[in-house]
Amino acid sequence: MSRKQKPISSDIAWSTKDRIEVRGKSLPDEILGHFNLGDLAYLQLTGKTPTQAESNVFNAIIIALVEHGITPSALAARMTYAGAPESLQAAVAAGLxxxxxxxxxxxxxxxKMLYEVLPADAGDVDLDAIAKQTVADHRARKQIISGLGHPLHKPVDPRTPRLFxxxxxxxxxxxYVELMGKIQAxxxxxxxxxxxxxxxxxIGAICCEFGFPGHIVRGFGVMARAIGLVGHIMEESENPMAIELWQRVEDEATAHIRPE
Amino acid sequence: MSRKQKPISSDIAWSTKDRIEVRGKSLPDEILGHFNLGDLAYLQLTGKTPTQAESNVFNAIIIALVEHGITPSALAARMTYAGAPESLQAAVAAGLxxxxxxxxxxxxxxxKMLYEVLPADAGDVDLDAIAKQTVADHRARKQIISGLGHPLHKPVDPRTPRLFxxxxxxxxxxxYVELMGKIQAxxxxxxxxxxxxxxxxxIGAICCEFGFPGHIVRGFGVMARAIGLVGHIMEESENPMAIELWQRVEDEATAHIRPE
Amino acid sequence: MSRKQKPISSDIAWSTKDRIEVRGKSLPDEILGHFNLGDLAYLQLTGKTPTQAESNVFNAIIIALVEHGITPSALAARMTYAGAPESLQAAVAAGLxxxxxxxxxxxxxxxKMLYEVLPADAGDVDLDAIAKQTVADHRARKQIISGLGHPLHKPVDPRTPRLFxxxxxxxxxxxYVELMGKIQAxxxxxxxxxxxxxxxxxIGAICCEFGFPGHIVRGFGVMARAIGLVGHIMEESENPMAIELWQRVEDEATAHIRPE
Amino acid sequence: MSRKQKPISSDIAWSTKDRIEVRGKSLPDEILGHFNLGDLAYLQLTGKTPTQAESNVFNAIIIALVEHGITPSALAARMTYAGAPESLQAAVAAGLxxxxxxxxxxxxxxxKMLYEVLPADAGDVDLDAIAKQTVADHRARKQIISGLGHPLHKPVDPRTPRLFxxxxxxxxxxxYVELMGKIQAxxxxxxxxxxxxxxxxxIGAICCEFGFPGHIVRGFGVMARAIGLVGHIMEESENPMAIELWQRVEDEATAHIRPE
Incomplete structure (x- = not known):
């Protein structure tokens, strides 16, 4: 085959015998001891060091995503750990x-919805009109509006006013924060x-304020939850529930077809 | 079946209509805006808020694990993203x-090696003798010593003196840090x-100084790398290499059996 | 909370002290020694035993999906195996x-496209007109037609005439097979x-002939490829390529920023 | 860097414009329509076409691994599907x-135990003595014997006599089959x-009769279970249990710390 190779490249990090750089900074000299984990995540994902204000907000939104209780994701991780305790990494992967x-x-x-109805470079616009149109469009399509509604936290999700x-x-x-409020009303x-x-x-609205591309946003949730899942697996190793749940489910789910 | 159910419980978090607590702290009031991501990870995994000194060291060891270049793990994530760009979480999972x-x-x-040769409750011991014995035992078993040696960073891994x-x-x-040095020598x-x-x-030695159980240690690497992998996937979405690598490999690997 | 539990149930399998049934058949007496793997897969997924004709076609379409060479999926599995050879299952998972x-x-x-333009209960319809309309609609939306085109196999994918x-x-x-041909023309x-x-x-067209629901179809590919990936991991364990590829990529991708 | 590249190669499959071969056979002409899925799996993993006798036994052992009820693995897959129904492949991956x-x-x-105590090239040996020694060694190490014991199927696992x-x-x-029986007694x-x-x-004993390498054996379970998991995900899409289980667990597990 006469296929011509295309070059490949990565700008994230490099290392030589005695040096390691991440995003243009010396890992030993400029990062270790100088960054906290949230700020380093910001650097890794955006290539930029956050300002103090950016650091405050970014750490808060990531932290809000770490731990959401015994979610289906946490249960998947715990079930996996029960079968393969030697592969903690696979249990986290299963949960993710x-x-x-x-x-x-x-x-x-x-x-993505916010960027669509209010592009970053939009000039002087009427946010009330945009909110009205957005809600009308979703209702016409019988589509739920992403980011609104919660099965438990009503009338207010306690994280939202704090994050805002x-x-x-x-x-x-x-x-974007203002528009999200108008859309909700x-x-x-x-x-x-x-x-x-x-x-x-x-968090979606705040991400738009930062100007983060829409597809990075899920990544924030994924990396945050990885931390949460390690916590669940640690607890599962000390106070397990997976095997008990499995046996309960097996008993109940097949009772209607299982002869006694 | 007359199986008796056992109770299940989790102490990590709970929520009600208007409250959310993680590790005994109000998420909106005591965590958001008060913790950085590294400290929250420490809280999630240990149940304790780190002191400033603990925070400094813990953030440094986790950060040292985030980004190690285009590793096999990063390549697995990028390959996965090329096939399922709509499932960023699955690409991170694959990488983990x-x-x-x-x-x-x-x-x-x-x-685990350090805990074994120097239990946390060991009294006054001769670290030189322990180091000598540890090395001799590994050599007798023809076993490599975990945490020593690097294919590129020689004679010194630049992260190590900085972390210590x-x-x-x-x-x-x-x-533990002292013993690791003696074992190396x-x-x-x-x-x-x-x-x-x-x-x-x-990092293994420092984790022993914290008293972290041995099996949690891999979890630190997993959660740190999740952050790094999101960074690689972001770059792959803008400057892809997976498809090019695939085609190169396919061409080369089957050339010996493929008719022209 | 006064939440009322809803019942859960599964009809796939049950077991007691001395019996095991899968899909209403005794695993020891009616399945082992009586089914081949493809037919058992058909039973597991549809709840029905295939006729000989169904067995012939179903085995063929699944087999066609097992092995597609050194794909990105196979590379992800091999990269994962290089890092965690003790967790073969995680390497297959990464590849999937x-x-x-x-x-x-x-x-x-x-x-899904075929079902949409030709519902299973459609009466006497003009397949030529449907094909014309389908192509026109895709072109108007600038959307590629799923199942058409191949980077290498041109003008004919050799599997297609054989499967048909x-x-x-x-x-x-x-x-459905006829319509797929008309859409292609x-x-x-x-x-x-x-x-x-x-x-x-x-395979998509043949799945429609069977009447398989659209969302099961990806599942066929997933289970087939699991077999293929185990084969790649076996080869990687004997004739590895992952570490060599990693080192090549690292060298090339960071050459532009790495000091010499 | 002056690193010299090593060659990479794969013998599994190749394709050109109009040909596709897997394990030395034409996929369209010699495999599709000629193999059932179990036999193709045997070919993919061993490079050989099974004899009729090998086909009968191999299909039986793989089939015995497909479906084991609502296992932790099936629950992990169902939990994952509940969160990401658009990524069926990730749900199977989580289950694996x-x-x-x-x-x-x-x-x-x-x-691995059987190969260790009875190497494939062992000459005339006393199986009773080997069994006695094997059990004694395990008891001395307080180690359970792999492949013996079942929480439910007692005194006989109904699959075992049928497989033998x-x-x-x-x-x-x-x-190997004889020795496994002696070890059990x-x-x-x-x-x-x-x-x-x-x-x-x-199955472990039968795999030794085939001469399959020990590390391939887990792969059989992984590929078989992928089929089973697709069946569970199909059922979950029609008769879900994941969300209900999640809510039950969340309610029960946090009741002791949740104020109400």
Whole structure:
């Protein structure tokens, strides 16, 4: 075959015998001891060192995604650990596999919706009109609005006002946060239902303020949850529930066809 | 079946309509805006808030694990993303699956070895004698010593002196760090080869100073690398290499059996 | 909380002290020694034992999906195995994670497209008109047609005529296979390009003849490829390429930023 | 860097414009329509076409591994599907990640134990003495014997006599099957407990009769279970249990710390 090779390259990191650089900084001399983990994540993902304000807000949104209780994702990780305790990494991987459109994807959905109705380079626009149109369009398509509604936290998701306050205090809150609020008010008025901005909606809006591309947003949830899952696996190793749950499920689920 | 159910429980987090607590702290009021990501990871995994000294050292060891260049793990993630760009979480999961005994496991191996030869409750012991014995035992079993040696970073892995210095400055360095150094010196003398303490060896030793259980140590690498992998996937989405590599491999690997 | 539990159930299998049934059949007495693996897969997925004709066609389409050379999926599995050889299952899992919309999803896309333009209960319809309309619609949306085109196998994917012949010989080929052919002819005429029905297009059409739901189709690819990946991991354990590829990539990809 | 590249190669498959070969056979002409899935798996993994007797036994042992009810692995897959229904492949991957030392690994353990105490090239040996010694060694190390014992199927795992009968009828049963029986009898006598040869023990012994390398054996379980998991995900899509289980667990597990 006469296929011509194309070059490949990566700008993230390099190392030689005595040096290691990540994103243009010496890992031993400029990163270790100088960054906290959230700031290093910001550097790894964006190539930039966050300002103090950016650091405050970014750490808060990632932290809000670490631990959401015994989620299906945590259960998948615990079930996996029960079968392969020697492969902790595979248990975390199993838990991450389910962070798709249903749970963490709403964050990505909110960010993409906001960018679509309010492009980053939009000039002077009427946010009320945009909110009205957005809600009307979703209702016409019988589509739920990403980032609104929560099965438990009603009428307010307690994380949302706090995240917005942190964004505000640090000068990061702007038109996207404002627009998300207007969309929520409009959606509640139009539907007559309680539709709080949930944590993923708040984070989606704040991500737009940062200007993060829509598809990176799910990645924030994935890396945060990896930390949470390691915590669940540690607890499972000391106070297991997976085997007990398995046996309960097996007993109940097949009782209708299992002869006694 | 008359199987009796056993209770299940988790102490990590709970939520009600208007409250969310993680590790005994209110997520909105006591965590968001008060913790950086590294400290929250420490809380999630240990149940404790780190002191400033613990925070400094813990953030440094996790950060040292985030980004190790275009590793096999990063390549697995990039290959996966090329086939399923809509499932970023699955690409991270694929990348994590390979963090086993060969690459990240050496950290766990180092910690377990150190605990074995120097139990946490050991009284006054002769570290030189322990180091000598440890090296002799490994040589007798023809077993490599976890945490020593590096294919590229010789005679010194530049991360190691920096990590040990950070541990020292923060009062965390103790007998395990000292013992690791003695084991290295003894191993180099016995083998006549350059065997630097690599980053995973340094981190393994520092984890022993914290008293972290051996099996948690791999978890640190897994959660850190999840952050690194999101960075690689972001770059792959903008500057891809997976498809090009695939085609090169396919061409080369089957040339010997493929008719022209 | 006063949440009321809903019942859960599964109809796939049950076991007691001395009996095991899968899909209503005794595993020891009616399945082992009586089924081949393809037929058992059909039973597991559909709840029905295939006729001989169904068995012939079903085995052929699954087999066509097992091995596609050194794909990105195979490379992800090999890279993972290099890092965690003790977790073969995690290496297969990593390889499967990438079977998404780009590679195996085209099969699902083809089946869903065919069902959409020709519902299973459609009466007497004009297949030529449907093909014309389908191609026109895709061209208007600038959307590629799932199941058409192949980078290498042109003007014919050699698997397609063979799979269609097997379906034909076994009385399974019908309107969906015919329609797929008409769509291809129309697409080639409209675009002036060679657009062979590729293997996933052929399999998608045959799946519609069976009446398999669209979302099961990707599952066929996933289970088939699991077999293929075990083969690649076996070869990697004897004749490895992962570490060599990694080192080549690292060298090349960072040469532009790495000091000499 | 002056690193010299090493060649890479794969012998599994190749393709050109109009030909595709797998393991030296034309996929369209010699495989599709000529192989069933089990036989193709045998070809993919061993490079050889099975004889009829080998086909009978190989299909039986793989089929015995496909479906084991609502296992932790099936629950991990269902939990993952609940969060990411658009990524069926990731749900299967999550389910596979847990096929480690606890559940499927016992098969690998049994095969490795048998090869160790009875190498393939062993001449005329006393199987009774080997069985006695093997049990004594395990008891001295307080180690359980892989492939013996089952929590439910007592005193006999109904799959085992059937699998051994199929091996016998096809002329595959030999010294390894005989030795496994002797080890079981000896272990029951020594312990005074019912220790049936479970399915993974039976399969491990039969794999030794084939001469399969020990590390391939887990791969059989992994590929078989991939088929089973697709069946569970299909059922979950029609009759879900994951969300209900999650809510039950969350309610129960945090009741002790959740204020209400």
């Amino acid at each position: 596999c389910g962070l798709g459109t249903v749970f963490v994807g709403s964050m990505e959905g909110a960010a 306050a942190i964004a505000e205090e640090n000068g990061i809150a702007g038109r 409009e959606a509640e008025a139009a539907s007559g239902k309680q539709l709080p901005i949930n944590a993923t909606g708040a | 699956c390979g963090l086993g005994t060969v690459f990240v496991g050496s950290m766990e191996g180092a910690a 210095a950070i541990a020292e400055e923060n009062g965390i360095a103790g007998r 003894e191993a180099e003398a016995a083998s006549g080869k350059q065997l630097p303490i690599n980053a995973t060896g340094a | 994670c990438g079977l998404g919309t780009v590679f195996v999803g085209s099969m699902e896309g083809a089946a 012949a097997i379906a034909e010989e076994n009385g399974i080929a019908g309107r 129309e697409a080639e005429a409209a675009s002036g390009k060679q657009l062979p029905i590729n293997a996933t297009g052929a | 990640c847990g096929l480690g030392t606890v559940f499927v690994g016992s098969m690998e353990g049994a095969a 009968a199929i091996a016998e009828e096809n002329g595959i049963a030999g010294r 000896e272990a029951e006598a020594a312990s005074g407990k019912q220790l049936p040869i479970n399915a993974t023990g039976a």
